[in-house]
Amino acid sequence: MSKKYLVTGGAGYVGSVVAAHLLQAGHEVTVLDDLSTGHREGVPAGVRFIEGRIQDAAKWLDASYDAVLHFAAFSQVGESVTDPEKYWRNNVGGTMDLLAAMRDAGVRTLVFSSTAATYGEPKTTPITESAETAPTSPYGASKLAVDHMISGEAAAHGLAAVSLRYFNVAGAYGTCGERHDPESHLIPLVLQVARGKREAISVYGDDYPTPDGTCVRDYIHVADLAEAHLLALDAATAGEHLICNLGNGNGFSVREVIETVRKVTGHPIPEITAPRRGGDPAVLVASARAATDRLGWRPSRADLADIVTDAWRFAQHLDRTKES
Ligand SMILES: NC(=O)c1ccc[n+]([C@@H]2O[C@H](COP(=O)([O-])OP(=O)(O)OC[C@H]3O[C@@H](n4cnc5c(N)ncnc54)[C@H](O)[C@@H]3O)[C@@H](O)[C@H]2O)c1
Numbered sequence: 635m636s637k638k639y640l641v642t643g644g645a646g647y648v649g650s651v652v653a654a655h656l657l658q659a660g661h662e663v664t665v666l667d668d669l670s671t672g673h674r675e676g677v678p679a680g681v682r683f684i685e686g687r688i689q690d691a692a693k694w695l696d697a698s699y700d701a702v703l704h705f706a707a708f709s710q711v712g713e714s715v716t717d718p719e720k721y722w723r724n725n726v727g728g729t730m731d732l733l734a735a736m737r738d739a740g741v742r743t744l745v746f747s748s749t750a751a752t753y754g755e756p757k758t759t760p761i762t763e764s765a766e767t768a769p770t771s772p773y774g775a776s777k778l779a780v781d782h783m784i785s786g787e788a789a790a791h792g793l794a795a796v797s798l799r800y801f802n803v804a805g806a807y808g809t810c811g812e813r814h815d816p817e818s819h820l821i822p823l824v825l826q827v828a829r830g831k832r833e834a835i836s837v838y839g840d841d842y843p844t845p846d847g848t849c850v851r852d853y854i855h856v857a858d859l860a861e862a863h864l865l866a867l868d869a870a871t872a873g874e875h876l877i878c879n880l881g882n883g884n885g886f887s888v889r890e891v892i893e894t895v896r897k898v899t900g901h902p903i904p905e906i907t908a909p910r911r912g913g914d915p916a917v918l919v920a921s922a923r924a925a926t927d928r929l930g931w932r933p934s935r936a937d938l939a940d941i942v943t944d945a946w947r948f949a950q951h952l953d954r955t956k957e958s
């Protein structure tokens with residue numbers, strides 16, 4: 635049955651891919667985005683677009699919406715360390731306003747973009763949802779605060795809520811892909827070398843306790859991630875706040891990623907060994923068992939070469955359309 639959804643942050647990377655999936659499933663989709671880091675042209679055709687802030691969501695939200703999928707946030711880990719108040723105000727303050735607007739409008743289902751950054755430096759691998767949450771950045775702390783806020787909203791006011799804790803999102807879906815500015819994520823940065831936009835890739839540390847000394851991450855295809863959001867909408871239950879990790883359960887090192895980009899693009903990708911980046915855990919790999927058990931989710935694009943191939947195709951699309 636066709637439903638009506640509000641997607642906050644739907645002009646951004648993950649939100650635009652989820653909006654495209656909702657549309658393809660036959661739903662009516664409205665994107666609310668202030669374009670602070672998003673791109674108007676990234677919003678899929680056929681979606682209603684409102685340029686506005688989640689802080690003002692009450693202006694547009696009404697009982698005709700079946701649920702909100704909430705992606706709008708600032709998400710630069712480094713910036714959150716130097717400008718933490720920006721993160722508390724937007725990610726936490728903005729979500730408080732959004733939850734109030736949902737309560738007032740009687741919209742009682744929420745899917746929220748949480749993050750592996752809520753766990754901080756893991757004590758055991760793979761990471762389950764019962765692992766200690768000890769974020770190492772204000773970004774991670776702001777997302778954890780929102781998770782706590784949502785738990786309270788579910789317990790006190792019967793919200794049906796699912797938080798999805800993404801690990802390293804990568805890849806693209808058609809013309810929806812990753813375009814952060816500045817870019818900090820490994821795969822788009824390595825692809826910038828292949829596109830001739832940067833000379834070499836810096837490898838942040840090769841003395842970690844991992845097989846090749848570089849950090850290991852769990853890369854998940856953004857289209858697999860999007861499918862989990864549709865399943866989460868079905869699984870959401872009044873009064874419950876379900877939290878699920880989303881990852882493939884496989885770790886790839888920084889050097890393995892660079893090597894995969896060399897194979898996919900045919901470019902030599904020069905690399906420079908640089909000092910460690912502050913706050914990077916050596917290994918972050920998800921247990922996605924809860925997502926499988928509770929949502930019925932199974933990733934189908936776990937191969938790193940497939941993920942990089944889709945990201946490369948999107949980068950070439952940007953070059954063709956002369957975008958950055
Ligand atoms: N990309 C990742 O690897 C990753 C990993 C874990 C979690 N997340 C989370 O997923 C979500 C989406 O991330 P992304 O990579 O697509 O980021 P993005 O920056 O591409 O998208 C965020 C969108 O939110 C919008 N926005 C920000 N504040 C807003 C506000 N107050 N009102 C309205 N719109 C606002 C921006 O303009 C942007 O379009 C974020 O909540 C992020 O914390 C992302």
Ligand SMILES: O=c1ccn([C@@H]2O[C@H](COP(=O)(O)OP(=O)(O)O[C@H]3O[C@H](CO)[C@H](O)[C@H](O)[C@H]3O)[C@@H](O)[C@H]2O)c(=O)[nH]1
Binds near residue numbers: 803
């Ligand atoms: O130029 C670069 C960029 C990154 N890296 C390394 O590549 C790995 C992946 O880095 P990303 O910046 O792509 O991703 P992170 O693992 O830092 O970040 C991810 O995990 C975080 C939780 O720790 C947040 O959830 C964040 O949103 C999510 O993208 C890290 O070891 C990083 O040090 C490099 O060596 N060189």
